[in-house]
Amino acid sequence: MNDSATSGSGLRQRKRAATRGAITATARALTAERGLNGYTVEEVCEAAGISRRTFFNYFPTKEDAIIGHADDDVPADIIDEFVAGGSDSPSGEISPTLFRDLVRLSLQLSEHMSASEEETRQLIAVVKKEPQLILRIMGVTEQREAQFARDVARREGVPADHPVVQMAVVLLGTIARKSSMAYFSDGNTRPYQELLMENISAASLLFSQPFNTLETTAAEGHQ
Known part of the structure; x- marks a missing residue:
């Protein structure tokens, strides 16, 4: 694997980690404010600036998103x-x-x-x-x-x-x-x-x- 491919792979990993982190931070903030049943996955997506599909690509449930x-x-x-x-x-x-x-x-x-x-x-x-x-x-x-x-x-x-x-x-x-x-x-x-x-x-x-x-x-x- 050449350097550019390695760099590209590392960049993708960092982007994925950043997206996961943003979802987790949003889910935790909403849970702290409203409780686990006080908001929807759609509200997490809206606050994090992602699609519902992206959310479920990273986490199967709200609970998993909260834990990270x-x-x-x-x-x-x-x-x-x-x-x-x-x-x-x-x-x-x-x-x-x-x-x-x-x-x-x-x-x-x-x-x-x-x-x-x-x-x-x-x-x-x-x-x-x-x-x-x-x-x-x-x-x-x-x-x-x-x-x-x-x-x-x-x-x-x-x-x-x-x-x-x-x-x-x-x-x-x-x-x-x-x-x-x-x-x-x-x-x-x-x-x-x-x-x-x-x-x-x-x-x-x-x-x-x-x-x-x-x-x-x-x-x-x-x-």
Whole structure:
């Protein structure tokens, strides 16, 4: 593929992402104002400047539009950089820089989150108004975590169900959620990155403590 074709493909992807973002922002604003049943898809289309057909090309329902697309939260170039960071390690072996690069990835994603902070606050307000959307959010979260596992596995050259890959997904996902809950809580004045690094440092300290698997197993056997 030549450079012009690659550039054209990238431009189309950005346009699609921009259209998806506009639909989601409009749907969230209308939901926050009127509730989920207080407006129609046609009103979303009119406010976003798109056709009904375009809406359904991107989202099957209003609820899906409100939650947003699973691909829109993680810029492809950031993931590509993360995956490339494991290229110096033999495929199938966990690279010695994986944890460091996961922390760096988390910080990069936090910068992206800061750029869309108002949208996140708007989504929180929408969910408070329409709590039934939580199940859909959980579904999208599972999709994102499954894709993250595939990205980590691709970087390391191991299966997506590798225990280190799965632990990376669980640990980073939990830390991100805990940090976000603290950041968006009423009265918080601390930056998200500070909260994130505090939680990552706490996890790093905990898991850096030595333990002997055989001794642990033996102790459990005597109980």
